[in-house]
Amino acid sequence: MKAIKRNKLARSTIQHFEFADVLTNNITGEKSLHATKIFQPNDIICNFSAVITSHIPTHLTLQVALHQHIVLAPEFLQFTNHSCNPNVFFNTTTYELIALKEIYKGDEITFFYPSTEWNMTQAFVCNCGHKNCLQNIRGAAYLTKESLSNYRLTDFILKMLLQ
Numbered sequence: 001m002k003a004i005k006r007n008k009l010a011r012s013t014i015q016h017f018e019f020a021d022v023l024t025n026n027i028t029g030e031k032s033l034h035a036t037k038i039f040q041p042n043d044i045i046c047n048f049s050a051v052i053t054s055h056i057p058t059h060l061t062l063q064v065a066l067h068q069h070i071v072l073a074p075e076f077l078q079f080t081n082h083s084c085n086p087n088v089f090f091n092t093t094t095y096e097l098i099a100l101k102e103i104y105k106g107d108e109i110t111f112f113y114p115s116t117e118w119n120m121t122q123a124f125v126c127n128c129g130h131k132n133c134l135q136n137i138r139g140a141a142y143l144t145k146e147s148l149s150n151y152r153l154t155d156f157i158l159k160m161l162l163q
């Protein structure tokens with residue numbers, strides 16, 4: 001609890017949206033998305049769409065096919081950070097953002113990057129703090145089927161795993 005409280009104090013709200021606020025970490029400048037409403041598992045939080053579809057991924061795009069990476073609309077969804085214990089899922093078949101578990105007001109909204117990304121251009125070391133943190137996040141291509149079985153994955157990633 002103490003750690004959570006400290007984190008909250010170190011963040012300032014910079015933007016309000018219909019179901020979430022964008023917060024910025026006062027020290028690192030990192031932005032994050034936090035729920036302002038309660039969601040139940042399987043709730044459709046919102047629909048999303050592609051503002052731009054590109055064959056070049058960036059740290060802000062979501063992969064929808066082998067050479068297709070989208071820039072999200074609504075734009076603030078780009079602040080959905082990675083967690084190895086995610087609470088949302090981007091369904092890139094139906095273009096729905098789905099709650100994976102109960103989400104309370106103030107919770108950071110996170111997704112599992114390898115649930116959409118096959119081979120990331122910008123790998124990173126995760127420090128989400130979850131007991132099963134996978135640490136090296138490079139995309140689904142680098143994870144075992146056993147690790148991935150703990151997560152909801154897009155149809156695109158499921159198709160790639162069959163190949």
Ligand SMILES: [Zn+2]
Pocket residue numbers: 083084085126127128129130132133134135
């Ligand atoms: Zn992690």
